[in-house]
Amino acid sequence: MSAMLAGLLVAAPAATALAEEVTVLNIGGVPVSVTRIGTHNTSSISPRNGDTVKLQDGSRGEIWGFEGQAGQCVDINLTSPDFDPYLVLRFGEPFGEQVATDDDSGMGDSAHLHGRLPSTGDYYLMVTSSGAGEDDGKYTLDLGGC
Numbered sequence: 001m002s003a004m005l006a007g008l009l010v011a012a013p014a015a016t017a018l019a020e021e022v023t024v025l026n027i028g029g030v031p032v033s034v035t036r037i038g039t040h041n042t043s044s045i046s047p048r049n050g051d052t053v054k055l056q057d058g059s060r061g062e063i064w065g066f067e068g069q070a071g072q073c074v075d076i077n078l079t080s081p082d083f084d085p086y087l088v089l090r091f092g093e094p095f096g097e098q099v100a101t102d103d104d105s106g107m108g109d110s111a112h113l114h115g116r117l118p119s120t121g122d123y124y125l126m127v128t129s130s131g132a133g134e135d136d137g138k139y140t141l142d143l144g145g146c
Contacts, residue, residue: 024051025065030094032065032124037074041141045083045129054134061128063094064141068117073146076125079110082137083129087111090124099123103130114146 022041023034031051035041045052045060052062068074078085089099099118102111117123125143129135 027065027094030063032063032094035064035066035141035143037066037068037072037143037145039143041143042138043127043141044136044138045127046136047134055128057132058134059128059132060134060136061126064125064127065094066123066125066143068120068123070117070120072117074113074115074117075142075144075146076113077110077142077144078112078127078139080129080137080139081109082139083135084108084131085111085139086128086130087113088126088128089113090126091119092121094124094126096124 025032025034030053033051041064043049043051043062045062047060049062052060055061076087076089078087084104086101086103088101091097091099100113100115102113104111125141127139127141
């Protein structure tokens with residue numbers, strides 16, 4: 001497990017009803033919002049959101065990081081009324097080994113990942129819109145166990 005996310009527990013993400021601040025780390029020049037399993041997160045993809053990054057295909061995304069254990073069952077759901085959600089789960093670093101992706105689960109307004117984590121360590125969720133180009137909008141990201 002890397003020391004980047006180790007030990008960082010956030011009581012609640014910034015945009016939840018509790019309105020507590022999210023910790024944002026700079027990992028290799030990339031802003032990463034720290035979260036954990038069992039949280040409901042809200043944010044927006046927008047050039048005005050300094051926690052987002054411009055991706056190679058011209059789209060914009062936000063990266064969330066959390067610690068996971070090998071074999072841990074996760075249920076991750078991304079929904080947006082404003083754009084067609086696309087979700088990428090990576091391991092080790094923000095643009096590290098791709099573990100899983102979903103491009104709306106055939107539902108149009110959400111992307112969903114469900115399964116067991118293959119390794120213990122730091123995981124990164126890229127929240128973005130499907131396809132090239134920059135789509136803006138609000139979204140919710142729920143990380144649950146199963």
